[in-house]
Amino acid sequence: MAVETGRRPESIPRPARCADLRSDERGYPIITTVSQPPDRVDFGSISERRKLALAAFDLCAVCGHPFHDELRWQVAFEEQVLDMDPALHGEAPVHEVCGLYAAQICPFVSSPHARLGDQWRKGSRRPEKVLLAGYRRTGEVLGRASGLQTGHAVLHFDMGGLDRVHVLRNAEEARAAYERALTEEAPVVLDAQERRLVDLLVNLTRQEPAGEDSGGVMAGAAWMVGGAFCPGVRDVMTMQHYVDGPAYDTIAATVVAKPRMAARLAVESTDEATATAMDWLATRRSLPPVLQRWHAEGRRRVRTDRRSSRPSDTAVDIRKARRKSQAAARKKNRR
Template sequence: MAHLAVDSRGYPVIATVERSPQEVNFGSINERRKLALAAFDWCAVCGLPFADELRWQTVFQEGPLPNGVISGEAPVHEVCALYAAQVCPYLFSPNSRLGDEARKGTVRDPVVRFVGFESTSAVTAHESGLQPGTYTLHFEHRGQADEFSYRTPEEIRERFADVLVREKDLPVSDAEGVLVRLFNRLDDEDEGDVVTGAALAAGAAFAKDIFKVQGLGAFEGKQYPVVAGLLLKGTEQEIREFSAGSRDEAYSVIGPWVLERAGSFPVPLQRWRTRGESMVRRPAPRPPEGPGRNVAKNAPCPCGSGRKARRCHPSGISAN
């Protein structure tokens, strides 16, 4: 967590919370930041990629779990879950209570259960049952592979020590490194919003109801779907020219990131981009060549078959 900014007390400012240089609210989850976590497949505590590691979630039910488990919280690395269990007041003590307005007075379960999943299969916008009109992002996980439970943090310290010994540096490309740095800084201007914009451009703008999500209404109408369309269907040259010409630091690297991740996007982002395929207009094809266009009907067909154009491609051949 050495890359994270720290608050006035010296605590690392975890990736998912509201922040500014003046104040950090560890009790508030920021939906705009959750969108970036979902799009780039980053941990909600350290803000770094998962690579091939399990995605860990707190689970508030006993016994066997269904194949797909949905949570309103973004997943974390195992080492980050174990860290949070020892420093988060709510996860630390069996008698702790939540203090935010929506969940005020909620008491922590006597036993905290963390479950590790193989993949995040989808991220969708859900309307709150308690607050109609309020949408939040929910993460669906599949492939339960491991878990641990505890009553007090003392019970997990041995596991934490073992995981720390096995901890390795995570692979981060130059482009992604810039996004990580921008996302985890304390800044008066954007609170990570510049990276939220980059996530929308990478394809999150195609997610259903995305601009209804709490805090994302401010992004609606700012041409993010247009930029996302360019990054979805533009040529490599067009994408590189877009990023090279941008004054926005996150936009300047989102093009290279999309190009380097082509074919291996995080699953939720790939699903959004697939949805975008039907939403983005393809460039109009150039007029076909052939009889009645600019090729005489008795001339050799442009396809190179050696046959006459009127016999081979009577409707013409697209120049594309």
């Protein structure tokens, strides 16, 4: 970010909700949206799979905790963004205190705009100031072409209801805004299911198979709770695994068509991420609006699949997936 503090990361107090984030060897906190296989962390690599999990479970891209009623903040470098409402952003939103913390900890790494950081390092002009825009809602999340990486689709977040703005012109302003937000930080109260989700995504409480990022595992779970019906998700890089996987689409179609199946899968699934995500889904009094939209789309596609002699693309995917998983089960039974 443009606001350079020159302070060592460990000398900056963390928001309470960021207490669980691991640090790298230099003391930089590893924010939730960055891909983090166990053996290495690449701060320049925002993970699309982690973004899908953040979108489905409605979590902050820095601390990984739910938004609940708090505003959702996006970093912007051009004031024109403030004239657009709704506005499409290429990164997942963050809590206010988390956005201001990210502005403190580093100009280039650990920020929700590490990709821009990469561009700056290549010599583009750095912006004069940083804007943080606080929105009341995430209206939609969808995969579409990236403005930064041509030829690739990434997840975009459509933010609406612009409510407040921080304009950070220099390090002093950024620090003052952060200190104020820290004093006012209210605790995020998690229920048991949210706690387990955050633990899986942030605390890395389980050992992943050879070099796998826990974010990837959670994205599989996010796909099955409804992410399969995120518009354009199939074109997003790194999602092919779920498009090709034998059961992801089938389970997603099952839980949107028969919501009570989530509780059953929570008990029956032997995969911890799936069981956790299904338990979360089964115990929500109301789903986050983005997931509600995906479920509505999923139900529509399932109905189309049942009615139509010319099934939709997803219906074809689901049938293919079902055949694949049945074939796998038969093979297993023969052994």
